[in-house]
Amino acid sequence: MENYIIEMLHITKEFPGIIANDDITLQLKKGEIHALLGENGAGKSTLMSVLFGLNQAENGEIRKNGQVVQINNPKDANNLGIGMVHQHFRLVEIFTVLENIILGVEPSKMGFLEKKEARDKVVKLSKQYGLQIDPDAVVEKISVGMQQRVEILKMLYRENEILIFDEPTAVLTPQEIDELMEIMRGFAKEGKSILFITHKLNEIMSVADRCTVLRKGKYIGTVEIKNTNKEELSRMMVGRDVNFTVEKKEQQLGDVVLEVRNVTVPSRISKKDAVKNISFEVKAGEIVCLAGIEGNGQSELITAITGLEKLSKGKVSLCGNDITKTNIRNRSKSGVSHIPEDRHKHGLVLDYSLEENLILQRYWQPEFHRQGFIKKQAVRSYAEGLISKFDIRSGQGPVSIVRGMSGGNQQKAIIAREIDKEHKLLIAVQPTRGLDVGAIEFIHRQLVATRDAGKAVLLMSLELDEVMDVSDRILVMYEGEIVGELNPKETTAQELGLYMSGAKRNTVKEKEYAE
Amino acid sequence: MQNNQFSPKLSKVLKSKGLSAFAAALLSIALGLIFGFIVMIIAKPENSWYGFTNMLFGGFGRLGDVFYFATPILMTGLSVGFAFKMGLFNIGASGQYTMGMFFALYAGFMFDLPSGIHLIVCILAGMIGGMLWGFIPGILKAFANVNEVITSIMFNYIGMYLVDMLIQQNATMYVSSKTRTAYLPASAQLPSLGVPDSNVNISIFIAIFIAIVLFIVLNKTTFGYELKATGFNKNASKYAGMNDKRNTILTMLIAGALSGLGGAFAILAPSTIPGSSMTYEPINVIAANGFNGIAVALLGSSNPIGIIFSAIFISHIQRGGTIVSSFFGYKPEIIDIVVAVIIYFSAFAMLMNANVAKMIKKRRLAKAVQSINSNQAAADETPQDKKEA
Numbered sequence: 055m056e057n058y059i060i061e062m063l064h065i066t067k068e069f070p071g072i073i074a075n076d077d078i079t080l081q082l083k084k085g086e087i088h089a090l091l092g093e094n095g096a097g098k099s100t101l102m103s104v105l106f107g108l109n110q111a112e113n114g115e116i117r118k119n120g121q122v123v124q125i126n127n128p129k130d131a132n133n134l135g136i137g138m139v140h141q142h143f144r145l146v147e148i149f150t151v152l153e154n155i156i157l158g159v160e161p162s163k164m165g166f167l168e169k170k171e172a173r174d175k176v177v178k179l180s181k182q183y184g185l186q187i188d189p190d191a192v193v194e195k196i197s198v199g200m201q202q203r204v205e206i207l208k209m210l211y212r213e214n215e216i217l218i219f220d221e222p223t224a225v226l227t228p229q230e231i232d233e234l235m236e237i238m239r240g241f242a243k244e245g246k247s248i249l250f251i252t253h254k255l256n257e258i259m260s261v262a263d264r265c266t267v268l269r270k271g272k273y274i275g276t277v278e279i280k281n282t283n284k285e286e287l288s289r290m291m292v293g294r295d296v297n298f299t300v301e302k303k304e305q306q307l308g309d310v311v312l313e314v315r316n317v318t319v320p321s322r323i324s325k326k327d328a329v330k331n332i333s334f335e336v337k338a339g340e341i342v343c344l345a346g347i348e349g350n351g352q353s354e355l356i357t358a359i360t361g362l363e364k365l366s367k368g369k370v371s372l373c374g375n376d377i378t379k380t381n382i383r384n385r386s387k388s389g390v391s392h393i394p395e396d397r398h399k400h401g402l403v404l405d406y407s408l409e410e411n412l413i414l415q416r417y418w419q420p421e422f423h424r425q426g427f428i429k430k431q432a433v434r435s436y437a438e439g440l441i442s443k444f445d446i447r448s449g450q451g452p453v454s455i456v457r458g459m460s461g462g463n464q465q466k467a468i469i470a471r472e473i474d475k476e477h478k479l480l481i482a483v484q485p486t487r488g489l490d491v492g493a494i495e496f497i498h499r500q501l502v503a504t505r506d507a508g509k510a511v512l513l514m515s516l517e518l519d520e521v522m523d524v525s526d527r528i529l530v531m532y533e534g535e536i537v538g539e540l541n542p543k544e545t546t547a548q549e550l551g552l553y554m555s556g557a558k559r560n561t562v563k564e565k566e567y568a569e
Numbered sequence: 570m571q572n573n574q575f576s577p578k579l580s581k582v583l584k585s586k587g588l589s590a591f592a593a594a595l596l597s598i599a600l601g602l603i604f605g606f607i608v609m610i611i612a613k614p615e616n617s618w619y620g621f622t623n624m625l626f627g628g629f630g631r632l633g634d635v636f637y638f639a640t641p642i643l644m645t646g647l648s649v650g651f652a653f654k655m656g657l658f659n660i661g662a663s664g665q666y667t668m669g670m671f672f673a674l675y676a677g678f679m680f681d682l683p684s685g686i687h688l689i690v691c692i693l694a695g696m697i698g699g700m701l702w703g704f705i706p707g708i709l710k711a712f713a714n715v716n717e718v719i720t721s722i723m724f725n726y727i728g729m730y731l732v733d734m735l736i737q738q739n740a741t742m743y744v745s746s747k748t749r750t751a752y753l754p755a756s757a758q759l760p761s762l763g764v765p766d767s768n769v770n771i772s773i774f775i776a777i778f779i780a781i782v783l784f785i786v787l788n789k790t791t792f793g794y795e796l797k798a799t800g801f802n803k804n805a806s807k808y809a810g811m812n813d814k815r816n817t818i819l820t821m822l823i824a825g826a827l828s829g830l831g832g833a834f835a836i837l838a839p840s841t842i843p844g845s846s847m848t849y850e851p852i853n854v855i856a857a858n859g860f861n862g863i864a865v866a867l868l869g870s871s872n873p874i875g876i877i878f879s880a881i882f883i884s885h886i887q888r889g890g891t892i893v894s895s896f897f898g899y900k901p902e903i904i905d906i907v908v909a910v911i912i913y914f915s916a917f918a919m920l921m922n923a924n925v926a927k928m929i930k931k932r933r934l935a936k937a938v939q940s941i942n943s944n945q946a947a948a949d950e951t952p953q954d955k956k957e958a
Contacts, residue, residue: 362807362808381810381812382807382808382809382810383810383811383812384810385810386809386810392808394808399802399804399805400804400805400807400808401805401808402802402805403798403801403802403805403806404801404802405801405802406797406798406801410794414798414805414809415809415810417791417794417795418791422791423790423791426790426791426792427789427790427791428789428790428791428794430789
């Protein structure tokens, strides 16, 4: 008999209108890295929330070392040695790294905090596993990568032996992902057991020992990674063959749609400029990609183009009309569609229903209201049209509250809304962040279809694959400047990496634009 | 097994958002009543039961007064609740209420207009007074990002002292021998509903009508859509190109108008003594009706229809309290405490709302898991023994 440290047997969990987990079995061996693979809404997060005590299953049982255990809340899970790094970090932003790590299990003597002791333990752990942190830095000021290391240290500090990583690489740069993989291998070597939730096949192939696949709430199978390949995994996950290459038609370049001239944007956090005197243009019928490592001014440049933040110098024009000082509503009216970087912060009103979110950019159009009164029927039928056209899945259709929908379907809702709206320019900021293969394929096809329909697409992405596959032209940003313009057909990922890290630059284009 | 039959029904009921809010409100009220009763037992044990029952049911004998006193807190409750929906905390309902009252009084005394028109002018004046006091914090919030809580608290004091000063300086309005305002001309008074020994007048119907209009505005119009979107997620409303500044000012204007109308409705009421009217005593006290509006809004979950009922309930308890303090030997202060305890617990409705559904659900689950486990415990013993052996 195999030695399983954690077994989840025949787990069934129902939510109103949807069976999130239908008789699912997951068995984790001691010291292995076990990947949990599935599309958005396949039930991965629900299964993990059952294991972590955030939800209780209607049916099925959880065993640890062969004994049935009951997990009613995260505290129970913690007592059993189960720790979790959530996709959206659970950190107190104004606390220091150290304070966050010891939060809830602070060592104290007579009610006074024993920080020294805690600090020594944290420093020792971070050295032991190569998790670089600054214990005294305030969390809101450190990078996303370090925040994740803090989350990992939280688990280690609590001496957890079963570590759950919920889509840990979604927020990381390529280099950080490599580091994380290395760290995970180290844990496995130390005898810790790892559950790795993801939908990135490359990562599974490189780091996992075994993989359990879920689809639409059902258990599909568990496979040994050394006996399988990417194609088989994706077939198990999606239920059909997936096309990894993005098919594009011959490019039909049109007139200039977006023109950015000498734009400078101040930084939100420091006194330096985040974007320094940038000029470029996007023509109809092309996908221009802003590439670069996170935090090199791409986000700020996008906010200046969309009007969310003010720019300090320069000019932005749409089809020859200056829109530098135009407000957001009028930019939207004149043909700017925007898939925002943070779908929870900007893209959606999470407490609104799906149909209410689908009209977020259009509720003011005569189609949807009569003298200020919303036409409920028109909204409903419009929403139903988009839901079926873009295959947005949710528990209760148009009236589902968006907060309860899976990340991929939330993103699909935004994309449906922005693409269906009349537009000349589509700005897509990390549109596939945190999404699975099926959804990514779908979104890439939508972007290409938009381009083929003669619209201009400005794509900002941190994913090298996406940059190379989807775009017609790549602009690399480094420290607030465009350091290179590349043709994805003529360049390699390695060369792109050199530009992104600032090792190589080419400023010819910029000079041409200078006035 | 019984559990299983019960739970689907229960979960269906709990799914409805309005119902769980209603259940939470009822539960908070029940808790408040229990604590109120305890306070009464401590204060005067021998009369506590009669006192308590009179507090609960005494209001039914004075329905007219219940509705008269419900009107102003219904309006301030709507004011606070409406601003809540946009994420603004209008703690300045008192100041707006006081300004509304003063403007209505001023129009009542100083304008000589034909009856019919005079009353309407007075009501509108009250509305404008309240709007003015909502407008200034709104402008400051929109353009200088000054927290509306701070400005509107300050405006409570500014409004109160300003009104008291202006009234005392005005010989037509103020009767210094009585330290109160004079009786309003009949043309400026709201038509009474003719309930004996009560000031109840048509304004309760106007207030309920306004609540229904607000409900429609919030749920059926693009303005309500924008407002709630801003309240839920300010960043998303900005991203969608909604005019945050305009909406902030508009919301505070409307909130002010509602409180101002509350002040006007309170002061333009006829009195039970023929020929007289309600009067105002400028004694430098901030209008309690403004703060009660916060409790009313919380108890009603900021829903205009809920606020109608919560205003009537709080007014009912207050009327009961007045009876108890006059007939059962309780000091008025004790009664104030009891009423405050009930209102205080009622304000927990917001908190309870989220927890009630969870609590019931959890208990149900715990029971289910327990029964599964006890079944399993028996089944599991055998394989475990094998392993160890």
